[in-house]
Structure formats: C-alpha cells, structure tokens
Amino acid sequence: MKNSKIISIYTALISIVYIMYGFIEVINGVAQWYIRPDFNLQISLIINNYQIPYAVADPFAGFVLIIIGCMMLYSSKGLLNEEIDGFSFAVVSSIFSAVLFILYLLIMFANFTEAHILLNDDYKDWVFYNDLNPAIVLFPLLTPLIYYINAKKGYYMKKEVN
Amino acid sequence: MRRYRFSYGKEVDDAIDKIFSLLLKDKDLVKKYNLNWLAIKLLEGDEEVKERVKNSLIYQDVIKVVEKLREKLEEKYGDMDVYFADKRYDIISSITRYIIKKRKEVLTFSDILDKVFLNKYIGIPLFISLMWVVFQFTFSVAAPFVDAIDTFFTFLADYVNLTIKNKLLASLVADGIINGVGSVLVFVPNIFFLFFAMSILEDSGYMARVAFIMDKIMRKFGLGGRSVIPLLLGFGCNVPAIMTTRTVPTKEDRILTILVNPLISCSARLPVYVLIGGALFASNAGNVILSLYLLGITLALILAYVFRKIFFGGKPSPLILELPHYLVPNIRTTILHMWERGRMFVRKAGTIIFLGVVLIWLFSHLPPGINSVEDSFVGIFGKTILPIFQPLGFNDWRIPVSLSVGFVAKEIVIGSLGQFYGATGEELNQVMQQIFTPASAYAFMAFTLIYIPCLATIAVIKNETGSYKWTLFTIVYGLVLAYFVALLVVTIGGLIGG
Numbered sequence: 001m002k003n004s005k006i007i008s009i010y011t012a013l014i015s016i017v018y019i020m021y022g023f024i025e026v027i028n029g030v031a032q033w034y035i036r037p038d039f040n041l042q043i044s045l046i047i048n049n050y051q052i053p054y055a056v057a058d059p060f061a062g063f064v065l066i067i068i069g070c071m072m073l074y075s076s077k078g079l080l081n082e083e084i085d086g087f088s089f090a091v092v093s094s095i096f097s098a099v100l101f102i103l104y105l106l107i108m109f110a111n112f113t114e115a116h117i118l119l120n121d122d123y124k125d126w127v128f129y130n131d132l133n134p135a136i137v138l139f140p141l142l143t144p145l146i147y148y149i150n151a152k153k154g155y156y157m158k159k160e161v162n
Numbered sequence: 163m164r165r166y167r168f169s170y171g172k173e174v175d176d177a178i179d180k181i182f183s184l185l186l187k188d189k190d191l192v193k194k195y196n197l198n199w200l201a202i203k204l205l206e207g208d209e210e211v212k213e214r215v216k217n218s219l220i221y222q223d224v225i226k227v228v229e230k231l232r233e234k235l236e237e238k239y240g241d242m243d244v245y246f247a248d249k250r251y252d253i254i255s256s257i258t259r260y261i262i263k264k265r266k267e268v269l270t271f272s273d274i275l276d277k278v279f280l281n282k283y284i285g286i287p288l289f290i291s292l293m294w295v296v297f298q299f300t301f302s303v304a305a306p307f308v309d310a311i312d313t314f315f316t317f318l319a320d321y322v323n324l325t326i327k328n329k330l331l332a333s334l335v336a337d338g339i340i341n342g343v344g345s346v347l348v349f350v351p352n353i354f355f356l357f358f359a360m361s362i363l364e365d366s367g368y369m370a371r372v373a374f375i376m377d378k379i380m381r382k383f384g385l386g387g388r389s390v391i392p393l394l395l396g397f398g399c400n401v402p403a404i405m406t407t408r409t410v411p412t413k414e415d416r417i418l419t420i421l422v423n424p425l426i427s428c429s430a431r432l433p434v435y436v437l438i439g440g441a442l443f444a445s446n447a448g449n450v451i452l453s454l455y456l457l458g459i460t461l462a463l464i465l466a467y468v469f470r471k472i473f474f475g476g477k478p479s480p481l482i483l484e485l486p487h488y489l490v491p492n493i494r495t496t497i498l499h500m501w502e503r504g505r506m507f508v509r510k511a512g513t514i515i516f517l518g519v520v521l522i523w524l525f526s527h528l529p530p531g532i533n534s535v536e537d538s539f540v541g542i543f544g545k546t547i548l549p550i551f552q553p554l555g556f557n558d559w560r561i562p563v564s565l566s567v568g569f570v571a572k573e574i575v576i577g578s579l580g581q582f583y584g585a586t587g588e589e590l591n592q593v594m595q596q597i598f599t600p601a602s603a604y605a606f607m608a609f610t611l612i613y614i615p616c617l618a619t620i621a622v623i624k625n626e627t628g629s630y631k632w633t634l635f636t637i638v639y640g641l642v643l644a645y646f647v648a649l650l651v652v653t654i655g656g657l658i659g660g
Contacts, residue, residue: 033446034658060449064291071284084269088277096291103295106303113306120309160270160487 007148008080011072011090014141018069018097021134024055025062032057050129053137065134068096072145079148087149087156094146101139107131167198170249173238177231178202184227188218204228205235206243241477272367272487279368285375292368294452296359300352301436301448307351308436312587315344319586334523337584342519345580346511346573348587349433354504356429360397361499365491369394370483377481383463384470386410386478389419393462396426397455398503400619403428404626414474417627421469421636422462424615424623427455429507430572434610437576441594442603450604458611461643510571518574519581522567526582535582554609554645555602555652565609571616601655605648613644 024041031039044051055062071093078086108131115123169175181201185191191200203211205228215221232242239245269277279285319336326332363369373390380390388410395403404423410416427435435454439447470478526540535541536559543566544559551562560582568575580586583593598606614637615623624633 056445058446058449060294060452063287064294067284067287067291071278084274085277088269088274091274092278092288096288099292099295103298103303106299110303110306114309118306118309118313156268157274158268158270160272 003148004079004082007145008076008086011079011145012076014138014145015069015072015076015093017141018065018072018134018138020069021053021055021138022062022065022067022069025057025065025134026059027062028055028057029059029062033059048129050127050132052129052132053134054130054132056133061133061135064096064100068093068100071096084156087152090145091149094142094149097135097139097142100135104131104133104136108136168249168253170202170246174205174235174245174249177205177235180231181205181224181228184220184224188220191215191218202246205232206246207232208243270487272485275488276371276485279371280375282378285371286379289372289375290456292363293455294448296356296363297452297455298448299359300356300432301440301451304351304355308348309587311348311350312344315340315348315586316589319344330527333527334520337581338519338523339516341584341586342523342577342581343511343516345437345586345590346433346515346577347508349436349576350504350508350511352432352436353429353507354500356432357398357500357503358496361496361503362491365489365496365499367486367488370485373481374483374485380463380466381478383467384474384478385418385422385463385466386412386415386481388481389415389478390481392419392423393426393459396423396428398429399506400424400426400428400615401622404619404622407626412476414476415478417632418466418469418474420623420626421632421639422466424619424636424640425458425462425465425612427458427611428572429503430510430616431610433573433576435607437579437590438594438598438603438607441591442598442600450607454607454611457608457647461612461647465639465643507573510573514571515573515577518567518570519577522574522578522581553652554605554648555599556606558597561597561606565613568610569614569617571618572610575610599655601652604655605651608651609644609648611644612640612647614640 020043024043028039028041031041040057042051042055044053044055046052071089075086075089075093078084078088079090080086108128111123111126111131112128114120115126167178170178178198178201181204182197185197185200191197200211200215204215204224212225215224218224235245236242279288319340322336322340323332326335360369363372372394376390380386385393389407391409392403392406395406400423403426404420407416407419407423410419431454432451435451436447439450443450470476522540526535526538528539532538536545540563541559544563547562547566548556548559551565556562560579564575564578564582567578579594580590583590585593594603614620620633620637623636624630627633
C-alpha cells in the first residue's frame with residue numbers, strides 16, 4: 001500500500017510535467033504559426049548554452065504529450081487504490097511514452113545522418129542538443145513507474161489463452 | 163392488471179405506457195402475453211414480436227403509434243434496441259453491486275490494453291496520436307533516405323546530359339525518364355516507411371480495435387460497421403479496398419462504402435504530400451500530411467451521411483468483430499508485409515509511370531519544330547485549362563496539366579512536375595516554393611486528395627457497382643468537391659495571410 005501511494009504521487013507529478021510541456025508545445029505552435037513567428041515559450045535548463053528540454057512549436061506533438069499526461073494522471077488515482085483501471089492506464093501511457101521516445105531518437109538519428117553523413121546544407125547548424133525535446137528527456141523519468149508495472153504484473157495479469 | 167417493471171427513463175416509460183394502454187384493447191393479446199414485455203419489444207423494433215401480433219385487429223393502430231414514438235425517442239437517444247440493452251445492463255449492474263462480492267480483477271495483457279484503447283473517451287484521441295506518430299516516422303525518419311536517392315538521380319541526370327551527345331535523346335533520358343520517374347522514386351522510402359508502420363499496427367492487433375472504436379462514429383454518419391475495414395484498407399490502395407466491400411452485407415451499404423472510399427488517402431497520393439508539404443511547410447510537413455489524411459476521413463464521413471440521406475435511406479448494418487489478442491509484431495513478417503505492398507509502388511514506377519512520363523515528354527516536344535515547351539501540345543492544353551484553376555491559386559499552366567495526367571495514376575502528378583521543371587528532390591522543392599503559397603500548396607494537396615480517383619480505381623468501381631451511373635457520379639462529385647474544398651482553402655488561407 002505504501003509503495004502504491006508513492007508511485008501514485010510520483011506518476012501524478014510526472015503526468016503534470018507531460019501535460020505542461022504538451023501545452024507549451026501547443027501554445028508555441030499556434031503562436032508561431034498565427035501570431036508571432038519569434039514567440040518561444042520554454043521552461044528548461046541551460047546546458048552548454050542550449051535549452052534542455054527544448055519544447056518544439058508543434059500543436060500535434062503537444063497534443064500527444066497532453067494525451068500521455070492525461071492517461072498518467074488518470075492512472076495515478078487507480079494506482080493509489082490498486083485498481084485494474086489505474087494499472088491499465090499506467091501500462092498504456094508507459095508504452096506510448098516509449099513509442100514517442102523511440103520515434104524522437106530515430107528522428108535524431110535521421111538528423112545526424114543528414115548533417116554528418118549526407119552533409120545536407122539545411123542541417124549544417126544541427127547539434128545533438130536541438131533534438132532533446134520533452135518526450136526524450138521525460139521518458140527516463142518513467143523508470144520507477146515501469147519498474148512498478150513490471151513488479152506488479154503478476155498481481156494484475158494472467159496468461160493469455162488462445 | 164398488476165405490472166412489475168423497471169424504469170427505462172421517464173420519456174421511455176411514458177411511451178411504454180401509451181403502447182400498453184393500446185394493447186389492452188385486444189383481449190386475445192391480454193390473455194396470451196405480458197403486455198408490458200410486448201410494448202417494450204414493439205418499441206425496440208423486434209421483428210419477431212411484430213410478426214406475432216400482426217393478426218391482431220388493433221395491429222395497424224398500434225404500429226402507427228409505436229413508429230411515431232420510436233422515431234421521436236431515437237432522435238434523442240439513438241437506436242432504441244441499443245438504448246434498451248444499455249438500460250438493462252445498467253439495471254443488472256445496479257443489482258449485482260449489492261449481491262455480488264467481487265474478487266480482485268485479474269485480466270490478460272490484451273484485456274488490460276483494451277481497457278484503454280477501446281475506452282470511449284480516450285480511444286479516438288489515442289488513434290489520432292498513433293497516426294501522428296506514423297506520419298512523423300514516414301516523413302522525418304525517412305528523410306535521409308529520400309535525400310540520398312535524390313542525390314543519386316541528380317547525379318544520374320547530369321551524367322546522362324554530359325555523355326549522350328544527341329540532344330533530343332539526352333533530353334528524353336535525362337528530363338523525361340530520369341527526372342520523371344526519379345522524382346517519383348525518391349519517395350520510395352516514405353512509402354516503405356508508411357507501410358512498415360501500418361504493418362506493425364496491423365500485426366499487433368491494433369487495427370482491429372480501430373475498426374471497433376470507429377464503428378460508433380461511422381454509424382452516426384450512416385456507414386455500417388462492416389465498412390470500416392474497406393475504408394482502412396483504402397490507406398494502402400483504393401483498388402483492393404473497394405474489392406473488399408464485397409464483405410459488406412447490404413447493397414446500399416456496399417455502394418455507399420464504394421462511393422466514399424476514394425476520399426481515403428491512398429499511398430499513391432503520399433509523394434504529392436511529401437513533396438509539397440516538405441517544400442512549403444518544412445518542419446511541420448508531418449502535421450500537414452496528417453491533416454490531409456484526417457481531411458479525407460472527415461469528408462468521407464460527411465458525404466456518407468449526405469449520400470445515405472439522399473440516395474439510400476435505412477440504417478447501416480451492425481459490426482460483429484472478434485478482436486484478436488495483441489501480439490508483439492514479428493519483424494520478419496512486418497518487413498514481408500511492407501515489401502509486398504511497397505513493391506507495387508516500385509512496379510508501378512517501372513510500368514505505368516514510366517509510360518506516362520515518356521508520353522508527357524513526347525507531347526511536350528510535339529508538334530515538331532517548336533522552340534519552347536509552352537508551344538507544345540501539353541503547353542497549349544495547360545494554358546487552355548489554366549483559367550479554370552487560377553481561382554485556386556494555381557497560376558502556372560504546368561499545375562493543371564500535372565493534375566490532368568494524375569488521372570492515370572496519382573504518382574504521375576509528381577513525375578510530370580519533375581519533368582516540366584527538369585528537377586527532382588531538393589531542386590524541385592525550391593521550384594515548388596516559388597510557384598505555390600502555403601495556402602495554394604495546401605489547396606493543391608487537398609485537390610489531389612479529393613479529385614478523380616485513378617484509372618484503376620475507376621475500373622474497379624465500375625466492376626463492383628456494375629453501374630456506369632455510380633462510376634460517373636464518383637468522378638463528377640470528386641471533381642466538384644475537390645474544386646470547392648481547394649477554393650475554400652485558398653479563400654480562408656488568403657484571409658489569414660497564407
């Protein structure tokens with residue numbers, strides 16, 4: 001019970017960060033497209049003069065982060081009471097975060113190829129830090145939740161029968 | 163007469179009472195049946211019960227009242243049979259809550275995932291999010307492969323121009339074949355990446371869930387649950403998708419599904435979106451492409467609703483689907499699926515697209531002795547039809563020509579543009595930036611999405627509907643709708659400064 005309380009609070013906190021960055025990306029996207037092209041709202045750390053994580057201006061990407069955040073937030077309540085719904089939402093939000101994390105890693109690799117292998121002029125200013133967006137930075141923070149899911153799977157899940 | 167009954171909500175209870183009091187007039191019915199049950203079944207529209215009371219003297223009066231009440235209630239609550247089933251489950255769970263002591267719920271992995279993927283609130287936003295992931299993967303991750311192929315074709319065209327001395331032959335090979343076919347082939351990675359991602363979704367068992375979550379929405383728009391699969395297949399190619407409509411049970415549902423299927427964006431249109439989206443919308447190209455797919459789905463639903471009201475009437479057939487377990491996709495099978503679908507695109511490039519670009523090259527060099535392509539047959543044709551397209555922001559005669567030849571196969575739109583401007587890949591991107599504004603570019607992509615389906619699709623529509631009338635109708639409505647939507651896009655785009 002104590003563990004479920006801790007993981008529930010932790011998941012709720014992470015979910016709020018996901019939702020916050022989701023909204024920042026939506027706001028940046030809408031503002032840059034329609035209001036001011038130089039609008040750039042960021043909540044980040046400055047490392048080597050780069051903002052990390054860097055919230056991109058993309059309403060769709062923001063929407064996806066909000067969806068993940070909402071699923072996690074919903075799961076936190078269920079995890080507290082050890083309900084199957086909470087576990088289900090925690091599983092799917094973790095899978096989805098992993099999918100997004102892998103997607104952005106692949107995009108980072110594609111950008112690296114353009115910049116350093118194909119020597120594409122459009123990518124001459126590209127540096128690794130540019131692609132460290134919230135989906136990449138936040139995913140490792142889900143490790144405790146993923147560990148908890150793995151530890152609890154025997155409690156909530158039975159084997160699939162064909 | 164004593165009546166034991168549950169409440170189905172005030173309005174429905176009143177309707178049941180009304181029918182009940184009418185049924186009381188027939189003594190035979192009173193003797194034979196529980197009238198409360200009979201009233202509910204008639205309101206549900208149970209055909210078997212209707213058959214049983216058909217010989218009653220009051221049948222005509224009762225059925226008139228029942229139909230009227232049913233129509234009124236369905237406006238508010240949807241299908242009455244579904245409404246009654248839901249209410250019964252509510253009643254059952256309200257009872258079981260007190261009498262059953264639950265053990266801890268233990269589910270399979272598939273059940274756990276389905277709790278979220280089939281959730282009525284989050285199911286559709288999750289589907290849209292997954293599609294966004296698919297298009298980001300298709301556009302952004304495939305980009306270096308596209309650029310590498312583009313570099314190869316640019317090099318090849320330059321090499322041919324330098325080595326072949328005969329100017330006309332060099333023009334045929336470099337401008338006609340290499341630029342024409344090459345500008346289509348550079349998008350092979352995008353096509354393969356799209357099919358790879360879609361295969362993962364299919365092999366994992368998720369696509370069957372999409373059919374399930376879309377069913378409720380589609381029924382509201384007059385499309386039956388069985389129409390979901392053909393529409394989803396349309397993302398690959400409209401030809402097999404239309405053939406799959408044979409599984410749709412009623413003729414009306416089938417024709418309706420065929421009519422709206424060309425609005426589902428097939429993979430042949432993807433190169434157009436990738437080229438124009440990449441050139442005009444840069445880092446937002448993935449979002450723009452996703453928006454076009456969503457536009458296609460939205461238009462298909464709206465038109466299905468309109469066509470159902472105008473031509474068919476009635477109700478769509480229900481969806482009964484056994485959901486498979488979720489599986490981790492086998493990489494070998496996924497690659498095999500990707501290859502099977504993707505190679506069709508490559509084969510097309512070697513046959514119909516090749517033939518198409520050679521013919522375009524020929525007509526852009528005829529009649530003999532012309533000084534520029536503008537004086538050729540193609541140029542004359544383009545300039546003649548240009549005024550029709552100018553309100554859409556298409557101010558270059560080459561654009562309507564490329565759309566016209568796209569009737570044969572949508573990929574030729576890109577092939578012909580590559581040939582007309584003598585460029586592929588990055589160079590072609592730069593040309594697109596000069597001839598389009600963001601609004602007219604989006605209008606062009608929307609037009610390509612909606613207008614006449616390709617020749618093969620038209621042939622299969624004729625075969626499957628067995629009617630020239632429906633085939634012609636599909637062509638005409640597609641053209642009119644494409645023009646209207648493109649006009650709307652440039653008008654709104656103009657107002658917001660696009």
